[in-house]
Amino acid sequence: MPHISINGQACTLAEGSSLLQALRDNGCQPPHPCHDDRLKPIGACRLCLVEVEGQARPVPSCATAVTEGMVVHTATARLQSLLHTNLSLLADGYPAKAVHEQAEHPFHQLLVKHEVNAGSNHQSPIFKDDSHPYLGIDMDRCIHCQRCVRICDEVQGQFVWKVWGKGEQTHIAPADGKSLLSSGCVSCGACVDTCPTGAIFDKRSTGPVDQWTKTTCVYCGVGCQMEVGSHDNKVVAIRPTDSPVNHGHLCVKGRYAYDFTHAPDRITHPMLRRGSDWHAVSWEEALSFTASRLQELRNKYEADSLGVLSSARATNEENYLAQKFARVVLGTNNVDCCARVCHQPSAKALKTMLGTGAATNSFSDIEHTSLFMLCGCNPTENHPIVGARIKQAVRAGAGLIVIDPRRTELAACADIHLALRPGTNVLLFNAMAATLLEEGLQDDDYIAMRVDGLAGFSSFITAYAPEQVASQCGVTSGDIRRAARMYALAKPAMCFHGLGMTEHLQGTQGVMSLINLALLTGNLGKRGSGINPLRGQNNVQGSAQMGCEPASLTGAQNLADAKVRASFEQAWGTNLPTSAGLDLPAMLAAASSGKFKAMWVMGYDIAMSMPNASQTLAALAQLELVIVQDLFLNETAKAVGHVFFPAASVFEKDGSFMNADRRVQRVRQVVNSPGEAKPDWQIITELARHMGHEQGFKFDAPQAIWNEIRSVWPAGAGLSYQRLQNESLQWPCPATLDDNHPGTAILHQQGFGAGPKASLACIDYQPTAEVCDDDYPLLLTTGRELYHFNAGTMTYRSPNAVLKPTDTLDISPADARLLGLAQGQSARISSRYGTAVLPVNITDKMQVGQLFCSFHRADLNVNALTSPYCDNLVHAPEYKVTAVKVKGLTAE
Numbered sequence: 001m002p003h004i005s006i007n008g009q010a011c012t013l014a015e016g017s018s019l020l021q022a023l024r025d026n027g028c029q030p031p032h033p034c035h036d037d038r039l040k041p042i043g044a045c046r047l048c049l050v051e052v053e054g055q056a057r058p059v060p061s062c063a064t065a066v067t068e069g070m071v072v073h074t075a076t077a078r079l080q081s082l083l084h085t086n087l088s089l090l091a092d093g094y095p096a097k098a099v100h101e102q103a104e105h106p107f108h109q110l111l112v113k114h115e116v117n118a119g120s121n122h123q124s125p126i127f128k129d130d131s132h133p134y135l136g137i138d139m140d141r142c143i144h145c146q147r148c149v150r151i152c153d154e155v156q157g158q159f160v161w162k163v164w165g166k167g168e169q170t171h172i173a174p175a176d177g178k179s180l181l182s183s184g185c186v187s188c189g190a191c192v193d194t195c196p197t198g199a200i201f202d203k204r205s206t207g208p209v210d211q212w213t214k215t216t217c218v219y220c221g222v223g224c225q226m227e228v229g230s231h232d233n234k235v236v237a238i239r240p241t242d243s244p245v246n247h248g249h250l251c252v253k254g255r256y257a258y259d260f261t262h263a264p265d266r267i268t269h270p271m272l273r274r275g276s277d278w279h280a281v282s283w284e285e286a287l288s289f290t291a292s293r294l295q296e297l298r299n300k301y302e303a304d305s306l307g308v309l310s311s312a313r314a315t316n317e318e319n320y321l322a323q324k325f326a327r328v329v330l331g332t333n334n335v336d337c338c339a340r341v342c343h344q345p346s347a348k349a350l351k352t353m354l355g356t357g358a359a360t361n362s363f364s365d366i367e368h369t370s371l372f373m374l375c376g377c378n379p380t381e382n383h384p385i386v387g388a389r390i391k392q393a394v395r396a397g398a399g400l401i402v403i404d405p406r407r408t409e410l411a412a413c414a415d416i417h418l419a420l421r422p423g424t425n426v427l428l429f430n431a432m433a434a435t436l437l438e439e440g441l442q443d444d445d446y447i448a449m450r451v452d453g454l455a456g457f458s459s460f461i462t463a464y465a466p467e468q469v470a471s472q473c474g475v476t477s478g479d480i481r482r483a484a485r486m487y488a489l490a491k492p493a494m495c496f497h498g499l500g501m502t503e504h505l506q507g508t509q510g511v512m513s514l515i516n517l518a519l520l521t522g523n524l525g526k527r528g529s530g531i532n533p534l535r536g537q538n539n540v541q542g543s544a545q546m547g548c549e550p551a552s553l554t555g556a557q558n559l560a561d562a563k564v565r566a567s568f569e570q571a572w573g574t575n576l577p578t579s580a581g582l583d584l585p586a587m588l589a590a591a592s593s594g595k596f597k598a599m600w601v602m603g604y605d606i607a608m609s610m611p612n613a614s615q616t617l618a619a620l621a622q623l624e625l626v627i628v629q630d631l632f633l634n635e636t637a638k639a640v641g642h643v644f645f646p647a648a649s650v651f652e653k654d655g656s657f658m659n660a661d662r663r664v665q666r667v668r669q670v671v672n673s674p675g676e677a678k679p680d681w682q683i684i685t686e687l688a689r690h691m692g693h694e695q696g697f698k699f700d701a702p703q704a705i706w707n708e709i710r711s712v713w714p715a716g717a718g719l720s721y722q723r724l725q726n727e728s729l730q731w732p733c734p735a736t737l738d739d740n741h742p743g744t745a746i747l748h749q750q751g752f753g754a755g756p757k758a759s760l761a762c763i764d765y766q767p768t769a770e771v772c773d774d775d776y777p778l779l780l781t782t783g784r785e786l787y788h789f790n791a792g793t794m795t796y797r798s799p800n801a802v803l804k805p806t807d808t809l810d811i812s813p814a815d816a817r818l819l820g821l822a823q824g825q826s827a828r829i830s831s832r833y834g835t836a837v838l839p840v841n842i843t844d845k846m847q848v849g850q851l852f853c854s855f856h857r858a859d860l861n862v863n864a865l866t867s868p869y870c871d872n873l874v875h876a877p878e879y880k881v882t883a884v885k886v887k888g889l890t891a892e
């Protein structure tokens, strides 16, 4: 630990401290407008100068390393005069008006503090751009600190800003010399955030902020931490905070897409439908009506004709209550959530092979791996903070293999991009496993200690040599071998995967075949390794973990296990239902055949997001009671709802979410809910009370619900709200006497669930029946894009709709030529199940013969196209493979 002297005071510093950090830690606050702790220092503004004995000239403290015995002075007359001179130089061309009108910017505060006047030589800026809905540009306030340029390069990795010109002409403008958006800006807001003057600013948050409340992002499973600014009971601004997940960075959805909260069409009263019209009613009427209808239907049919779908958008506490309600109040295990349609195959594969159905490692490992293998995921759009971190790690030297039919942004910078044909993951991973064993690249020591079944697997896998399967996969055998070698030789290597793996007939098996590779190469139980599903919604991990699936209770504990059942029966003071329970696809099938009668659908727009929409709607139309609980009158409510319960949004309630790397993080109320909308947990407890179950549903606040959860879930027992106040903890985190279990960043370090060893799985490839033929010659895969989120209910109610107004049909230039399609032209897509019309987007990211579209705009109804096929083990729909034909439409 270095020892230095600052203004005559001896100081001992932490190893690796910068001089600026040392000064701050010892009570000096040199001004440093060109410095941001997230960026490499450049020492450009020369305002943080200090004198170091032995050096002729003052040095910038931000860019100077500490050396042992350094003697530093910060307050000499020479430094004060230099500070004044340098500040005056910056102030000379600066608009005085801005300093007076916007006191919040650090540079303005500095000028005021040092009594330096701005504006004697103010000139108008060279670059102007008012085209972005969120980012305002006022470059006459640019002080050339280059923080925008550097943060866009070093944190977001977008390289939008550039320093142009020389001398007097030096200015900052987008790299293409035109506009922010045409230069590839992804609207993350990082440059706004770091700008010390307001030269780049948030157009919309100019008003005052009364309070900043720390909470968790409402969108994806990354779980970024943020502060939400409110004024007059309205959300008016969002800014990132530092956390192990997002390191003070956000993406466009988390940062800007909050307008849905105050959208004029938020539903603020409970409603009942009479005939085709909805009528606002009191809570009392809505709850009594619903309770008596549920009781009636249960008496007329049976408890198993009723079911609950819980919301992966709602909190852990709410999801826990939803499944408890199904099991205790309705008396059925018919409960499910959105995990069913996305990563249930991952959970099943991981639990079956390794013992725990969740990501094995942490986002913190991204900076500690030698190689990423990204399989069927598109993190720069769908998990943008993770995407940006991966991009930076690759820039810093990590290897990158991308396995995706499309040339995604990360595929374009990969060492190897395997653009496989959709639906052939099992073949490809088996071929990689065959390569590893044939070429002797497996980790023998690891296998000896931790892996079973090698002999059987070795003989099974020979049938999958790359040369035998490559043409079916649509890639070369040489590339498969190269990828296998690269993955095996990089130590450690880390896999992330997405829905391109799971939303298939062989989704679970695809993930199992990937886990084989990690077992063979010893890439489990170590930092920078593992199998990591990029979970989807803000709380989909939590929703399933809380027990919102038929076969599992809270903590993913097996309902069929007699000991587990007994402990829950004791905790809940009642017998648990004994029948197996239906998952969502099974509920829909049972509805079609008249065996299933009522559904309570919380925060899940199944009519638009489930596949094969016409079949889904026909099934839903059979139901005698559909209760929808949402912020908006969503497609499900419009099509088949009988009762509508208005829910509070995430900004309007307390609780917790669980993110994709097993972190439980607090959600905190920022504003009051509008009208009579209530948090989901309150609605559930009140309906329980109306059905005679006050006991067991009596909670004054989410913390009390969370404490009950901790009492039935041993691996989460150590996660008290008290600890979550300031800590970011990952389960397993059991209770300890001194309440200080550190949580578990990396699973399987010593063993796997049941024992020290895990078994390799022999997975035969089973192709889907959804195949192209002469009538349907093109293969459509569906997924998502940056600016919109799933059902689009939230992002389409924000200016993100300006940034991206529609889903598009992405098609290769060759196919577009063949079909005579022009950019932007409307095209009718037809599958064996339905049709949809989308504007054409011609892009060389697509392979010939393949199409892609997102499904975010309800009126475009992309799910009219998708098929009824689903994962053969856990029923995740096969959203990724649909045979279609396309016809250009002429403008009317």
Ligand SMILES: Nc1nc2c(c(=O)[nH]1)N[C@H]1C(S)=C(S)[C@@H](COP(=O)(O)OP(=O)(O)OC[C@H]3O[C@@H](n4cnc5c(=O)[nH]c(N)nc54)[C@H](O)[C@@H]3O)O[C@H]1N2
Pocket: 220, 221, 342, 343, 375, 376, 377, 378, 379, 381, 382, 383, 403, 404, 405, 406, 408, 420, 421, 422, 423, 424, 425, 497, 498, 499, 500, 501, 534, 535, 536, 537, 781, 782, 783, 784, 785, 786, 787, 788, 789, 790, 880
């Ligand atoms: N901006 C945005 N972010 C989101 C969401 C959103 O709607 N918008 N939704 C959230 C949710 S719920 C989820 S689950 C996640 C999903 O995040 P991702 O898993 O990244 O989602 P997708 O875009 O559906 O699919 C990922 C990739 O799979 C590829 N793919 C298709 N078929 C195959 C195949 O057979 N093999 C392989 N290897 N790849 C294939 C596609 O080309 C696509 O690039 O995103 C979350 N984040």
Ligand SMILES: Nc1nc2c(c(=O)[nH]1)N[C@H]1C(S)=C(S)[C@@H](COP(=O)(O)OP(=O)(O)OC[C@H]3O[C@@H](n4cnc5c(=O)[nH]c(N)nc54)[C@H](O)[C@@H]3O)O[C@H]1N2
Pocket: 311, 313, 314, 315, 338, 341, 342, 499, 503, 536, 537, 602, 603, 604, 605, 606, 609, 610, 611, 629, 630, 631, 632, 634, 647, 648, 649, 650, 680, 782, 783, 784, 789, 790, 791, 792, 793, 794, 855, 862, 863, 866, 879
């Ligand atoms: N074609 C195709 N279809 C797909 C997919 C695909 O890749 N291709 N992906 C699938 C996947 S992975 C997923 S996860 C689904 C997602 O589909 P959905 O779950 O239907 O979509 P979301 O937009 O996540 O949110 C559902 C609803 O939650 C509401 N909501 C938000 N916050 C709250 C809250 O706090 N309380 C309540 N009660 N409601 C709230 C929103 O208004 C919205 O109506 O789509 C699936 N559908």
Ligand code: SF4
Pocket: 135, 151, 152, 156, 158, 159, 160, 161, 180, 184, 185, 186, 187, 188, 189, 190, 191, 192
């Ligand atoms: S908003 Fe983000 S991507 Fe756009 S210019 Fe700023 S830092 Fe770069």
Ligand code: SF4
Pocket: 217, 218, 219, 220, 221, 222, 223, 224, 246, 249, 250, 251, 252, 253, 254, 255, 383, 384, 385, 386
């Ligand atoms: S990456 Fe996900 S969690 Fe983070 S700000 Fe974006 S949407 Fe929110």
Ligand SMILES: [Mo]
Pocket: 338, 341, 342, 343, 536, 537, 540
């Ligand atoms: Mo999802």
